[in-house]
Amino acid sequence: MSTTVVNAEAEGKTWGGGNQPLKASYGKMMMWFFIVSDALTFSGFLAAYGFSRFKFIDSWPIADEVFTHVPFLHGQELPMIYVAFMTFILIMSSVTMVLAVDAGHHLNKAKVTLYMFLTIIGGLIFVGSQAWEWATFIKGDYGAIQTKGGNILQFVDTNGHRVALRDFAIADTHDERTAHTRDNGLWFVSEGSLPSYTVDEVYAGLEANENILVRTQIINDEGEKTVLSREESLKQIKENGTLVVEGANLHVNEYGSPLFADFFFFITGFHGFHVFSGVVINIIIFFNVILGTYERRKSYEMVEKVGLYWHFVDLVWVFVFTFFYLV
Amino acid sequence: MAHAHNLAILRGLIKFKSNTQKIWGVLILLSIVTAVEVILGIYKPDSLMAHVLGMKLLNWIFIILTIVKAYYITWDFMHMRDETKSLRRMVVWTAIFLILYLIFILLQEGGYVFDVYKDGFIKRDF
Numbered sequence: 033m034s035t036t037v038v039n040a041e042a043e044g045k046t047w048g049g050g051n052q053p054l055k056a057s058y059g060k061m062m063m064w065f066f067i068v069s070d071a072l073t074f075s076g077f078l079a080a081y082g083f084s085r086f087k088f089i090d091s092w093p094i095a096d097e098v099f100t101h102v103p104f105l106h107g108q109e110l111p112m113i114y115v116a117f118m119t120f121i122l123i124m125s126s127v128t129m130v131l132a133v134d135a136g137h138h139l140n141k142a143k144v145t146l147y148m149f150l151t152i153i154g155g156l157i158f159v160g161s162q163a164w165e166w167a168t169f170i171k172g173d174y175g176a177i178q179t180k181g182g183n184i185l186q187f188v189d190t191n192g193h194r195v196a197l198r199d200f201a202i203a204d205t206h207d208e209r210t211a212h213t214r215d216n217g218l219w220f221v222s223e224g225s226l227p228s229y230t231v232d233e234v235y236a237g238l239e240a241n242e243n244i245l246v247r248t249q250i251i252n253d254e255g256e257k258t259v260l261s262r263e264e265s266l267k268q269i270k271e272n273g274t275l276v277v278e279g280a281n282l283h284v285n286e287y288g289s290p291l292f293a294d295f296f297f298f299i300t301g302f303h304g305f306h307v308f309s310g311v312v313i314n315i316i317i318f319f320n321v322i323l324g325t326y327e328r329r330k331s332y333e334m335v336e337k338v339g340l341y342w343h344f345v346d347l348v349w350v351f352v353f354t355f356f357y358l359v
Numbered sequence: 360m361a362h363a364h365n366l367a368i369l370r371g372l373i374k375f376k377s378n379t380q381k382i383w384g385v386l387i388l389l390s391i392v393t394a395v396e397v398i399l400g401i402y403k404p405d406s407l408m409a410h411v412l413g414m415k416l417l418n419w420i421f422i423i424l425t426i427v428k429a430y431y432i433t434w435d436f437m438h439m440r441d442e443t444k445s446l447r448r449m450v451v452w453t454a455i456f457l458i459l460y461l462i463f464i465l466l467q468e469g470g471y472v473f474d475v476y477k478d479g480f481i482k483r484d485f
Binding site: 053054055056061064065067068071072075076079080082083084085086087088089090096111112113116119120123124126127129130131133134137255336339340343344346347350351353354357358359 | 378379382383386389390393394396397400401408418421422424425428429432433435436437438442443445446449450453454457458461462465466468469470472473476477
């Protein structure tokens, strides 16, 4: 009889419910599993980017030449500096988040409030920086000509420095076309903004400037884009040039393959959306902290859970940074 | 609430006195790694342009440094170091296995499509 009782007690301990084999609460575990699935989503996007890049390995844009801008420093070529700053901001806001979690373990309401606030500020700076990065990318810099086959031809001087269309194209004032608008044309047809120059104007400018050459998308053995000879440059623009491209959108991209722009918008946009929703969730938790919800609960585990999400957003950025800007 | 934190990083090489101190230590480590990445990315030393296993040596360095950063973010910021072994393995191994598989398949296929475009005929038929 006594043995039976002992057995029942042992069973009650293991199978009677109420124990946590992973020593983590339900909410925290579910956050981890959500993070795994979200990580797989992001890997899917980045692997698809890798697929497209390997598919066009000899003509993919060189990120260093695309992202060279820093706010307030116009006309200077500073590759990577601004993205490095953004990375640092995000890592920094991760640090304040983990400090908030740590303060939560000590039930220190004032410190949790301060660190949550700093985390939110960091997140906002990051999202703002990303918006600026997008705006710069969409606006473009030098302009280029797209060929019949969809390739991009850019312009360089004899030293290999990029030349903007506005610096050499000869505008023909008699040949200006006004953009079609709905109120003075077909109401069901819309037209985007027109490029500043036509292909003919660019060709005229190229003919007049002896020192300008065309650079193609093809990457040579030295890892640089191929520059054509003077005759070949004139021939390519004359025979194949179909469209003046300024900036980047989902259809055309002055920096090279449109796929690059598509993936840039999609992946950094999806990540930016994560940062944005992270900021919103952080703000909700921030107000809960101020209101004393977790103080009354005697547990700041909620801060820990949003912390996991916030760190995950940082983790994804580390990979986006590498695969979009470095590799 | 008893929260036991594992305060040693780099296999016990550096031991921190408190959790807060460890957080700042990890921040310094991550900043150094990022700085190295940016400097290498700006200067692109010629000696690192050699091709190793189908990619530039420099790119391999970037990928390895990224994984180092990911490790410290997960282990120290997300407190994976303090979770039980089974939770850690469930999360990390699942993700790593599936991601490596996906990357292998897609990059292999991308390289194959490139070859088809370039040479105009199918070289391998699986």
